[in-house]
Amino acid sequence: MADKKTGIDQALIRDLANILNDTDLTEIEVEQDDVRIRVSRMGTPQPIQAYAPQYMQPAAAAAQPVAAAAAEAAPVINGFILTSPMVGTCYYSPAPGSPAFVEVGQTVKEGQTVLIIEAMKTMNQIPAPRSGKVTAIMVNDSSPVEFGEPLLVIE
Structure with missing residues (x-):
């Protein structure tokens, strides 16, 4: 009878982390055999500032001087922006x-x-990384999302 290896293969874990x-x-x-190792990382949530998207203007508005267009800058979104941790459907x-x-x-x-977020037929609950007031939801229900895409803003 073969001896089973006891303990965790730390070199394998380091390789997976790399x-x-x-x-x-x-x-x-x-x-492998009867051993399963899962390594994951969750980045530390960092508050970021984002700007609302700029949309194409009608041709008449585009003819305005550049200085006038710059005066109408996009509003700044303040607060923590929760981004998608994966690709899927929100x-x-x-x-x-x-x-x-919410x-x-x-x-x-x-x-x-x-x-x-549904990914590969698995429903993944996305928790609030901090307490606060939801000031914006930046995706539509049942819409596809990419990794890192802004989902909502918490102040």
């Missing part, structure tokens, strides 16, 4: 017809589920 860093992945999992509620997890103006607590 793969995460080299590829900008947030999670990796390997399974949902406001746990099921069709159910009330939304609405603009609502106060949330850290850890409270604010959205769901």
Whole structure:
């Protein structure tokens, strides 16, 4: 009978962590025989400032002098912008017809589920990284989202 290896293969964990860093992945999992190792990283939430998107103006407005257009700068969004941790489809509620997890103006607590992102047929609850008031929801219900895309703003 073969002896089973006891303990955790730290070299394998280091190799997986290096793969995460080299590829900008947030999670990796390997399974070999009866051992499964999952390494993931969650970046420290950092508040950022973002600007509202600029939209194309009609031709008449485009003819205005550049100085006048610069005076009408996009509003600055203040607060913490929660970004998508993965690629998937964003949902406001746990099921069709159910009330939304949060609405603009609502106060949330850290850890409270604010959205769901479906990725590969798995529903991933997205928690609020901090407590505060939801001041903007920046995605539509049932819309596709990319990794790092702004989802909502918490002040």
